[in-house]
Amino acid sequence: MQRICVIGGSRYFGKLLVQRLRAAGHQVTVINRGSGRPPAGVEHLVVDRDDEAALLAALGPRTFDVVVDQVCYTPVQAAIAARVFAGRTRRYVMTSTIEVYDPATAALVPVPADTPVPEETVDPTTWTVDLGLPWHDAAYLESHYAEGKRQAEAVLTRAGGTGAGSFTFASVRSAHVLGGGAREFTGRLAHYTRRVNAGEPVAVHARPLPTVFIHFAELAELLHWAATEADFGGPLNACSDGPLDVHALTAAVAAQTGREPRYQPTTAAAPASPFSFERHYAMSNARAKGLGFAFSHTADWLPGAVSEALADALAEAAVPTA
Template sequence: MRKICVIGGGRYFGKLLVQRLAEAGHEVTVINRGSTRPPAGVEHLVADRDDEAALTAALGTRTFDVVVDQVCYTPVQAAVAARVFRDRTRRYVMTSTIEVYDPATADLPAVPAGTPVTEDLVDPAVWRVRLDLPWQDAAYQDAHYAEGKRQAEAVLTRAGGFGFVPVRSAHVLGGGTQEFTGRLAHYAELVSRGGTVDVYAAERPTVFIHHEEMADLLLWASTASDFTGPVNACSDGLLDVRELSGLIASRTGREPVYRTVAAGEAAGPFSFDRHYAMSNTRAKELGFTFSRTADWLPDAAAEALGASATHTS
């Protein structure tokens, strides 16, 4: 049994992670701003993680074996967390994102098309941190999401005092209406009603992970291993948008209709004209076993389609 603090954890796979940690017998504390209560038996502390004094006061004298940070988006937030938890935990796990590898948002080394990237492409130990940028501005933060995550990883990597693991998540799907971005429902609805799926002439593949698998991986990273450093989290199998639409069609029985867009024109949320796939080799070598995207995606699409129909009826 471990003492584990989850910052956030009020929705989607974060909520599921809290449930699974509690079911596994761990002593769990959730910190959020009070909008969502954790399940029975889980300690709930109400504080704004951006307010260092309030966060410190809410924690009191508590210490933890592990902190899992679900809602760290900027280096300023990371710097607050590093100071507050320096002497309170020995391990800090942060949910990061595939978007740290997006070449459209940073000057990254070139990668051959179709080659899944490994964690060393973005090294947080040497990534430049700019705390003076307007990270508190919501519009700026949203527009610089990938860079915010890269710099947050960098701050916590260099903080010292605890082992740090940034978990770089693939596009998370599944769970019907829980998948609050609506990206899978977007494609499921288009294919099912014969709408047009926008694609690029040269589509690049990406990777996905089911929300339950993401919760399982965070549970594993928090309790089953002592590794540190970045780890990619994605199910097996690269898919481009045509292959994704084909898997949806296998459940809907209606063939996708495609429209090729011009270079530079906006397409759908999973249509990429740049490199966008990760390798999960490191996590496998450390002991985690992944599912195959092609095995669960058709069911997840059907669930998204059913949830959308229910929501709009």
Template sequence: MERLLAAGHLVTVVNRGSAPPPAGVDHVVADRNDEAALAAALGARSFDVVVDQVCYTPVQAAVAARVFAGRTGRYVMTSTIEVYDPATAALPPVPVGVPVPEGVVDPAGWPVDLELPWDDGAFLESQYAEGKRQAEAVLTRAGGFAFASVRSAHVLGGGAREFTGRLAHYTERIAEGRAIAVHAEPLPTVFIHHEELADLLLWAAGAAFTGPLNACSDGELDVHGLAAAVAARVGRDPVCRTVPAGGPASPFSFDRHYAMSNARAKELGFAFSRTADWLPGAVAEALDSRSASD
């Protein structure tokens, strides 16, 4: 939002009113799940581009497709690396060690079931990845605007504002000498700094590409590499506890290869940073937030 305002764009924020936007923003209060109320709240407004940060289900996507058809020329949805989780869907095989390209999950052909209980919180939590896959599929087929989805890697950074708390999990455990639960042979994944993701979304809003786009910084990292980066800042060696096969592990410890290819974004002109360059700063922010809360 701040980047759009700084670039001189007119910005409209649509939410339920729980989080006020910054000054200079047109604020529309509406529940996106209520199609009639959303359309009424928008009135005669039209947009060059819509950036959807909170689309989690095909039902929400279908509402958005109907409401914004004819109101915008471009629609960008924030999606997730979780769409590639082989534990949540039957996906085409990718050789171990090969970063996953966008075509492994093709929204144009992905099946959609609007009758599933998408309004049930417990169901939605358990079907997060499938909800994103089906939301992409609905918007891809909708027509009425050019559609692109940004499949974000695991987002880190922001200190106390880091919404997942996963980096805090590592800083706290390593600082306190508590064990990190890891798989016997953890495989790598990819990350992106929250500022870089914001830069990419701004770029995507003004670009012309359509379809899915992977968003991740350069450099894969497994759980031991992440713990080592945290330990270097904490000044204390990490303690790791190996879990049995199929057992619960710490976030970012994966027993399957979980890294995306960012080649398409690079070919389209976006330059990524390296995870190794920004991760120490993100760890420092997490440590500062921990100290402030003690």
């Protein structure tokens, strides 16, 4: 049994992670602002992680074997966490994102075309951090999501260190997460099921290129493994095998709706649908495999994810409007 703190953990794969940690017999504490109660047997601390004094008071003398941070979006949040959890945990795992590799939001180390990007493409040990940017402004944060994650990784990487109160820091850079039907709160897969089922066109680039995906349950399993079994530090890419472009994703939806997909070119009035990219946007999962994690293939779970999203779309369409 390990003592594990999950920051966030109130929805989607974070909620599933908490359930799995508890089912495995670990002593789990969830920290959030009260947006969702954890399952029975899980300690719940209701506090705003951005309020350092309140967070310290809520934690009291508690210490943990591992902290899993599901909701760290800025270097300011990371700096607070680094101070608060110094000396309280031996390991800190942050959920990060494929978007740290988006070349549209940062100057990155060049990677050959059509090559899945490895973790060293974005090195948090060298990434510049600016705590003075308006990270508390919601609009700024939304438009700088990828940079917020990059800088958060950088802060926690440097805070880990080797001195007194240090911890091993690991970041899990998740691919685009699908599955779970209505639990997939971004609605990106639902966008395709609704449009294809209704015979509406899907806006795509002229030559869309592949990206990578992961099922929400597989991501929860990987985070469980990263917290309780693995002992790596640094960034780790998390994606199922089998990159897909937007046409392949739409075809998977069409196969279950029985309708031929329609496409239209992107315009100012019809911006690209989710997952339509003009750049190769795939990650390499070789490091995670080398450390012992076995990934599924996207084809193993995508039909089921589409089926869930389609069932939700059909149920929604059947509800009469007022």
